[in-house]
Amino acid sequence: MRMEHFWRWLGVALGKYWKLVAVIVVVITALLAFGARNIEFATGQDSYLNPDSQIAIDNVGFQDDFGGETVILLFTANDGSDVAKLYEGANLAELERITTELEGVDGAYAVVSPLTSLQFSANLLSGGV
Secondary structure: OHHHHHHHHHHHHHHHOHHHHHHHHHHHHHHHHHHHOOOOOOOOHHHOOOOOOHHHHHHHHHHHHHOOOOOOOOOOOOOOOOHHHHHOHHHHHHHHHHHHHHHOOOOOOOOOOHHHHHHHHHHHHOOOO
């Protein structure tokens, strides 16, 4: 019963001084927003592995042998656009050019572009390799 009394009292008190409560909420929100600018999202393997652990050491060796972390590229389009047009005409030629250019980069062991990904999928669906 004491907790119920406390919550009722708190509700009345906060309601009585609602302008002060609103100002305090705005100030706290502004401080949190200001601090949020300093948040960094690290999603690489080095952000969650202890650099001195055997797993991290083995992982570095693995990356040296097979390549580092994956680079992911996202394509966006305007409303009403057809994604199939990404693989036609000048877009197709540009994807082929970029794929060829990336395959020529020293240290790039494998390139899976949107074009090669689509080709892999088509091969799987057609029963090819």
